[in-house]
Amino acid sequence: MHMKLIKWLLEVKAPRIVYVSCNPTTCARDLDFLCHGVEEKDLRGCYELKSVIPVDMFPHTPHIECVCLLELR
Numbered sequence: 001m002h003m004k005l006i007k008w009l010l011e012v013k014a015p016r017i018v019y020v021s022c023n024p025t026t027c028a029r030d031l032d033f034l035c036h037g038v039e040e041k042d043l044r045g046c047y048e049l050k051s052v053i054p055v056d057m058f059p060h061t062p063h064i065e066c067v068c069l070l071e072l073r
Helices: 003-012 024-036
Strands: 016-021 047-055 065-072
Touching: 003 024, 016 024, 024 047, 024 065
Parallel strands: none
Antiparallel strands: 016 065, 047 065
């Protein structure tokens, strides 16, 4: 997720975010930003990760989608 979008999401404080990702590395990074903030950008995280559901859209391959629910603290 682009840093401008993360900044915007942290500023507007939507009550819920459903985040869908096919890349576990960027998913973990973005969830960390949304929950804990971005120190060098002086942004405070304001979301709590409520659930993560893995979805196997491509059986018999190593690929997996993650559907994550975040709620405003």
